[in-house]
Amino acid sequence: AFGEVGLAGEVRPAPRGQERLKEAAKLGFAVAVVPKANAPKKPIEGLTVHAIERIDEAIALARGL
Numbered sequence: 001a002f003g004e005v006g007l008a009g010e011v012r013p014a015p016r017g018q019e020r021l022k023e024a025a026k027l028g029f030a031v032a033v034v035p036k037a038n039a040p041k042k043p044i045e046g047l048t049v050h051a052i053e054r055i056d057e058a059i060a061l062a063r064g065l
Contacts, residue, residue: 001058003035009055013037021047031065033058 002020004012014020017038024032025047032049039051052058 001033003038003052005055011035011052011055011058021049033061 002014002017004014006012013035017034018040021032021034021038021040021044025044030046030048032047034049034051036051036053040049043049050061052061
């Protein structure tokens with residue numbers, strides 16, 4: 001997971017998001033939680049990406065995994 005959390009709970013994008021996701025896949029990570037703005041335009045092989053807008057979405061997602 002990566003991103004910047006604002007005071008109101010919004011999750012803002014992080015720099016070089018695409019590169020981070022590609023590297024995570026190379027390192028063997030299977031699941032990523034990222035800000036919606038960092039969601040890849042094309043699927044990344046071997047990586048399931050969950051794009052979120054708010055921190056409460058990330059918490060609900062983590063509870064369901």
